[in-house]
Amino acid sequence: METTLIVGACQAGVQLAATLRDLGDTDPIVMIGEEAHRPYQRPPLSKGWLKGELEPDDVVLRTRQWFADREIALIAGDRVVTIHRESNGTGIAQTLGGRQIAFTRLALTTGAAVRRLALPGTDYRGVHYLRDADDAIALGPALAEPGAERVVVIGGGFIGLEAASAARQLGKHVTIVEGTGRLIGRVVAEPTSDFYLAAHRRRGTEVLLGARLARILGEDASAAGRRGSVTGVELEDGRVIPADLVVIGIGVLPRVELAVQLGLEVAGGIVVDEACRTSDGRTVAAGDCAIMPNPYPAGVGGMVRIESVNNALEQAKVAAATLLGRDAAYVSVPWFWSDQADLKLQIAGLSTGYDDVVVRGDPDAEKFAVLYYRDGRLIAADCVNQPAEFLAIKQALSKGKTIPSLAAADTGVPLKQSVVDAPVALAS
Ligand SMILES: Cc1cc2nc3c(=O)[nH]c(=O)nc-3n(C[C@H](O)[C@H](O)[C@H](O)COP(=O)(O)OP(=O)(O)OC[C@H]3O[C@@H](n4cnc5c(N)ncnc54)[C@H](O)[C@@H]3O)c2cc1C
Incomplete structure (x- = not known):
């Protein structure tokens, strides 16, 4: 009999356990997560949760009964x-709470931890991060407080933009402080960045680009008789932006500490192959903690670590099959979504290594798509309020097809009519 230990009880961990059972594994499965909550979904935390629209049960992934x-x-x-793992594969995990868990199969689904801002002032009251349920439980009511009128969001990535959007919808005065020259610059091309800049400004949010933060300012703690409250942020150029609340969203770092301890290869994440197998050949890893060869187009663009629900689920399914000794490989097209106000962004594929983009539709109408090409072949697309275009592109990509760029630009022809065989193999 085998015992599977899954470390990390969130999207990837829960899916991995579910797939083991779906594939007929009847042996013991132990899943452990350090958060004192039932496994939950993170995406709503920066969306409906912040706006006070959700209850805890709305974000829970599976009921207790489901596990039972x-x-x-x-x-x-x-x-x-x-x-500790022996050469025969058996092992024992030791927990902070004093548990010892014996296992024969091991899965690491340890996710990622929020990147902390290394500047003075992050410990003032009213300074928040947003990764875990506890963060959201603290930030939700803080945002709802009438005194929290001025919100500064540090970081113009997806979490920052979603939090800014929720705060703006709550009627707050919101300023986004982004250090680089454009929003979501790590993931999307300029047309999409430019669109989100304009769209947030249109909705009344101030956006400062190329704004380097010097420190977070707060009231004198001793005068307040407790931890002082935040009063604003100061930029390197001396500008001060007043704030009652600061939300920091500057990315995450993969949780690799156990992998390092086990001597597994780690390079910007826990290195896995297409079967989600780590460098020891028997431990698997999945989700935000794992870095793998680009699944689409397979083998092109090097290693990728993808932070998305879809990726966590797909990798977890593959990892489960691998643990059971089945042949499995992650070959599906990654996809992602982000909701900001009434703007639904859906991304199909990974734009890594693109050399051309085509804008389809009118960004000013808040309905358009940006298609990414490499060597003349479609590899990814950002679709804003265009669910049908997103589906057509995702389907084309998953069949290994392309959409010629001239046809893609022509909004008079439905995208799905322009799908053709991909003519060239991409250089890796
Ligand atoms: C606010 C927010 C909004 C998001 N919105 C979207 C979205 O709109 N669309 C989208 O596709 N993705 C979104 N994401 C990303 C998505 O939620 C993640 O990609 C996904 O949760 C990854 O799942 P995971 O299981 O790999 O890791 P995680 O969700 O990070 O879970 C890992 C778990 O492992 C636990 N753990 C780590 N180490 C240990 C240990 N040693 N012992 C025990 N437990 C441990 C952690 O505490 C954590 O609970 C969002 C993320 C956040 C934070």
Whole structure:
């Protein structure tokens, strides 16, 4: 009999356990997560949750009954601190709470931890991060407070933009402070960045680009008789932006500490192959913690670490099959979404290594798509309020097809009519 230990109880961990059972594994499964909550979805935390539209049950991934029915032992609120593994594959995990968990199969779904801002002032009251349920539980009511009128969001990535959007919808005065020259610059091309800049400004949010932060300012703690409250942020050029609330969204770092301890290869994440197998050949890893060869187009563009629900689920399915000794490979087209006010962004594929973009439709109408090409072949697209275009592109990509760029630019012809065989193999 085998015992599977899954470290990390969120999107990837829960899916991995579910797939093991779906594939007929009846052996013991133990899943442990350090957060003292039932496994939950993170995406709503920066969307409906901040606007006060959701209850805890709305974000929970699976009920207690679901775990019980599948005989998946879930331990919440305890952290695995060390793992010892013998050469025959058996091992013992030690937790902070004193548990010792023996296993024969090991899956790391440890996710990512928020990147902390290394500047003075982050400990003032009213300074928030947004990664975990606890962060959202603190930030939601803080935003709802009538005194929290001026909100500064540090970081113009997806989390920052979604938090800014929620705050603006709550009627706050919102300023986004982004250090680089454009929004979401790590993921999308200029037309999409430019669109989001204009769209947030249109909705009354101030956006400062190329704005380097010097420190967070707050009231004198001793005068307040407690931890002082935030009063604003100061930029390197001396400008001060007053704030009652500061939300920091400057990215995440993969949780690789257990992988390092196990001697697994780590390079910007836990290195896995297409089967989600780590460098020891038997441990698997999936989700935000894992970095793998680009799944689409396979082998092109090097290694990628993808932070998305879809990726966590797809990798987890593959990892589960691998643990059971089946042949499995992650070959599906990655996709992602982000909701900001009434703007629904859906991204199909990965734009890594693109050399051309085509804008289809009118960004000013807030309905358009940006298609990414490499060597003349479609590799990805950002679709804003264009669900049908997104589906057509995702389907074309998953069949290995392309859409010629001239046809893509012609909004008079439905995209799905322009899908053709991809003529060239991409250079890696
Ligand atoms: C606010 C927010 C909004 C998002 N919105 C979107 C969106 O709109 N669309 C989208 O596709 N994606 C979105 N994402 C990203 C998506 O939620 C993540 O990609 C996904 O949660 C990754 O799942 P995971 O299981 O790999 O990792 P995680 O969700 O990070 O879970 C890993 C878990 O492992 C636990 N853990 C780590 N180490 C240990 C240990 N040693 N012992 C025990 N437990 C441990 C962690 O505490 C954590 O609970 C969002 C993320 C956030 C934070």
